Amino acid sequence: MLRISLVQADLSWENPEQNRAAFAERLKDLAGKTDLIVLPEMFTTGFSMRAKQLAEPLEGPTFRWMQKQAEKLQAVLTGSLIIREKGHCYNRLLWVRPDGSYSWYDKKHLFALAGEDRHYSPGKNHLFVRIGEWTILPLICYDLRFPSWSRNTNNYDLLLYVANFPSARSHAWNSLLQARAIENVCYVAGVNRIGTDGNGIPYQGDSSLYNYAGKQIYRCTDRENVFTTTLSRDELLGFRAKFPFLEDADKKLLR
Numbered sequence: 001m002l003r004i005s006l007v008q009a010d011l012s013w014e015n016p017e018q019n020r021a022a023f024a025e026r027l028k029d030l031a032g033k034t035d036l037i038v039l040p041e042m043f044t045t046g047f048s049m050r051a052k053q054l055a056e057p058l059e060g061p062t063f064r065w066m067q068k069q070a071e072k073l074q075a076v077l078t079g080s081l082i083i084r085e086k087g088h089c090y091n092r093l094l095w096v097r098p099d100g101s102y103s104w105y106d107k108k109h110l111f112a113l114a115g116e117d118r119h120y121s122p123g124k125n126h127l128f129v130r131i132g133e134w135t136i137l138p139l140i141c142y143d144l145r146f147p148s149w150s151r152n153t154n155n156y157d158l159l160l161y162v163a164n165f166p167s168a169r170s171h172a173w174n175s176l177l178q179a180r181a182i183e184n185v186c187y188v189a190g191v192n193r194i195g196t197d198g199n200g201i202p203y204q205g206d207s208s209l210y211n212y213a214g215k216q217i218y219r220c221t222d223r224e225n226v227f228t229t230t231l232s233r234d235e236l237l238g239f240r241a242k243f244p245f246l247e248d249a250d251k252k253l254l255r
Contacts, residue, residue: 006226090212095138
């Protein structure tokens with residue numbers, strides 16, 4: 001079993017200190033009650049293109065805050081923020097464990113429509129992480145639109161998306177999350193923000209969780225919420241044994 005907590009929240013525009021304090025307050029009651037806590041994309045700033053001004057070093061103040069929270073809550077804590085490394089800025093998801101160890105994933109698909117590709121460097125590699133027997137693939141926002149990047153070659157159980165996905169494209173967000181669950185025969189969780197950012201763009205959240213058959217377990221619209229539930233890997237494996245769709249998948253991507 002995996003206990004997972006999805007944290008949908010408004011974000012203070014370009015204010016890391018205020019956002020860290022607000023999330024600490026939202027998370028305080030989760031101690032000992034969950035295994036994995038998922039925060040939105042760029043949870044310290046909102047979806048800002050002022051990368052050079054807002055970027056932190058990898059082991060900077062937000063990383064240290066995440067380590068402290070993960071240890072205090074005894075849960076993995078994940079979400080993305082702006083990281084500066086070797087002269088480049090990345091929209092980087094940090095995966096911070098209770099023992100202080102960590103991994104990261106840099107967003108592969110940068111949202112050119114908003115100029116993200118002009119301010120950030122793209123990632124190149126997937127990150128597969130483990131909690132107990134669970135294998136998890138965390139991705140970021142715009143990655144959702146590219147099914148080949150999410151493709152399950154029968155090696156993960158849970159697919160995560162952290163996002164700042166605007167209300168104007170909520171239909172795409174909701175439809176694609178369900179599609180990723182169905183086609184990859186896995187649990188899918190998407191954590192989005194609410195509120196209006198510094199560019200006047202509104203977000204309605206729609207943070208959601210789907211099971212391996214595409215059945216919706218949870219969706220929350222237009223309000224802050226911390227949702228915790230327990231997922232069953234035995235049920236997932238039982239469904240895959242009964243419906244072995246992944247075994248019939250193309251062995252390589254078609255061009």
